[in-house]
Every structure is written in structure tokens, then in C-alpha cells.
Amino acid sequence: MTVKYKINELFETIQGEGAFTGQPSIFIRLQGCPVACSWCDTKHTWAINLEDEVTPNAMLTKEAESQTWSALTVKDILAMITAEGYQAKHIVITGGEPAMVDLLPLCQALETHGFSCQLETSGTFELQVSAKCWVTVSPKVNMKGGYKILNSAMLRANEIKHPVATEQHIDDLKALLAEHNIVNTQVYLQPISQKERATALAIKSCIENNWRLSVQVHKYLGIE
Ligand SMILES: C[S@@+](CC[C@H](N)C(=O)[O-])C[C@H]1O[C@@H](n2cnc3c(N)ncnc32)[C@H](O)[C@@H]1O
Ligand SMILES: Nc1nc2[nH]cc(C(=O)O)c2c(=O)[nH]1
Ligand code: SF4
Numbered sequence: 181m182t183v184k185y186k187i188n189e190l191f192e193t194i195q196g197e198g199a200f201t202g203q204p205s206i207f208i209r210l211q212g213c214p215v216a217c218s219w220c221d222t223k224h225t226w227a228i229n230l231e232d233e234v235t236p237n238a239m240l241t242k243e244a245e246s247q248t249w250s251a252l253t254v255k256d257i258l259a260m261i262t263a264e265g266y267q268a269k270h271i272v273i274t275g276g277e278p279a280m281v282d283l284l285p286l287c288q289a290l291e292t293h294g295f296s297c298q299l300e301t302s303g304t305f306e307l308q309v310s311a312k313c314w315v316t317v318s319p320k321v322n323m324k325g326g327y328k329i330l331n332s333a334m335l336r337a338n339e340i341k342h343p344v345a346t347e348q349h350i351d352d353l354k355a356l357l358a359e360h361n362i363v364n365t366q367v368y369l370q371p372i373s374q375k376e377r378a379t380a381l382a383i384k385s386c387i388e389n390n391w392r393l394s395v396q397v398h399k400y401l402g403i404e
């Protein structure tokens with residue numbers, strides 16, 4: 181049977197986080213996440229309720245965040261991107277937690293059609309992506325859902341992007357890097373919810389550790 185992806189949103193914008201900040205990108209946001217980060221900015225993507233399924237057009241044209249989703253095949257997704265006339269050549273697969281499902285058919289089809297792929301993931305599920313897919317791991321420590329960061333995800337990561345608000349988050353990150361023996365992967369600190377204190381802590385810690393700052397540019401610009 182052809183795999184269908186449960187999609188909460190599909191839109192074109194500027195990548196606002198991490199190494200690709202500033203890059204025009206098409207975002208595919210998958211529904212569903214059990215990790216349950218208390219400060220998650222996309223809580224509407226957590227629940228997968230069958231009664232929340234909507235048509236592809238209703239999903240594409242929604243004007244406010246909602247937990248509705250539409251089931252699309254890879255072919256449907258490519259057709260939608262073409263029909264919308266999007267110009268971006270970079271596709272960000274996010275969620276929710278997109279790594280809960282097999283993303284290889286999606287990556288392969290997108291790459292065949294000339295797109296580059298990027299995955300945004302918590303690293304708590306085995307990654308099923310193409311070899312060329314850029315993997316952004318945002319490791320989650322002690323979240324309510326009880327999921328643990330996988331060694332395979334930490335090792336596969338092309339960048340590690342860590343949301344921070346407290347010194348504890350910095351200590352958690354250092355412990356993770358040591359535990360998984362990560363030395364060369366570029367690390368980004370991302371202040372949680374643009375809070376002033378979180379941003380000051382992120383700047384200080386980036387300078388101390390030679391990490392980079394990621395400030396969720398889209399939120400400062402008021403774009404999606
Ligand atoms: C919404 S998550 C979806 C992908 C995946 N579940 C993950 O956590 O990486 C996308 C990115 O937003 C980050 N994020 C979520 N809520 C945030 C917040 N309030 N402030 C800063 N970053 C946040 C996540 O850590 C992750 O890097
Ligand atoms: N512009 C923009 N950049 C992003 N980078 C990661 C995002 C995400 O929600 O995964 C995101 C998002 O929601 N919007
Ligand atoms: S893993 Fe990602 S989507 Fe899930 S709760 Fe945490 S930040 Fe939100």
C-alpha cells in the first residue's frame with residue numbers, strides 16, 4: 181500500500197532556525213508527537229485524532245494553527261508543491277515528531293525532483309531518511325513523554341540545535357555531547373520563546389563554548 185503522511189501544514193517561507201537560516205524553504209509539518217516538551221511551540225501537532233482529518237485543500241488553506249491534518253501520498257505532496265508554484269528548492273520536514281514514520285520514500289521522491297531535504301527531529305526515534313538529508317537534531321532531555329535521545333540520531337546529526345532557558349539546559353547539553361562522544365558536530369543554542377534571559381544565557385554560553393546562536397528569526401519577523 182502506498183504510504184500516506186499525516187500533514188498538519190505545508191507552506192513556503194524562510195528557514196528561521198539553525199544552519200539554513202535565511203534559506204527559502206517549503207515546510208512539511210507532520211501531525212503527531214508523544215515527546216511532550218513543556219515549552220513546545222507547536223502543541224497543536226501532538227494529538228492524532230481520526231476525527232481531525234480534513235481535505236488536502238482545507239489543510240493547505242488553513243489560516244490559524246489547528247490540530248487538523250490531511251493524509252497525503254508522496255505523489256500528492258509533489259503535485260501540491262507544483263500547483264502552489266513554490267520556488268524554494270529546500271524542503272524542511274518537521275512536526276510534531278516527523279521521525280515517528282518512515283521518511284525515506286518522501287526524501288527519495290523529493291530529491292529525485294531536485295529538492296534538498298532537511299529533517300527537524302528530537303532524535304528520539306530511529307531515523308528513516310535518505311543519506312543526503314540534512315538532519316537537525318534537537319535533543320530532548322527528561323521530557324514528560326519519557327522518550328530518550330538515541331545514540332544513532334546524535335551520531336547522524338548534521339547539526340545539534342538545543343533550546344535553552346536555564347543553566348540546567350546547558351549542563352544537559354554538555355552531558356549529552358560527552359555521553360555520545362560528539363566533538364565535531366556544529367552546535368546551535370536556541371533561546372526558548374524569545375525570552376530575554378534565555379537569549380542572554382544563550383549568547384553567553386555560545387561565546388564560552390564556541391557554539392552558534394539560533395534565534396528563530398521568523399518569530400522576530402512575524403512570519404510563519
Ligand atoms: C516544533 S519542533 C518539531 C520537530 C521535532 N519534534 C523537534 O523537536 O526537533 C521544531 C524545533 O522547534 C524547537 N522549539 C520548539 N518549541 C520551542 C520554543 N518554545 N522555543 C524555541 N525553540 C523551540 C524544537 O526544539 C525544534 O528544534
Ligand atoms: N520559518 C520557520 N522556520 C522554522 N525552522 C524550524 C521550524 C519548525 O517548526 O520546525 C520553523 C518554522 O515553523 N518556521
Ligand atoms: S519533540 Fe518537538 S514537537 Fe514534540 S513536543 Fe518537543 S519540541 Fe514539540
Ligand SMILES: [Mg+2]
Nearest residue numbers: 221222274404
Ligand atoms: Mg516552528
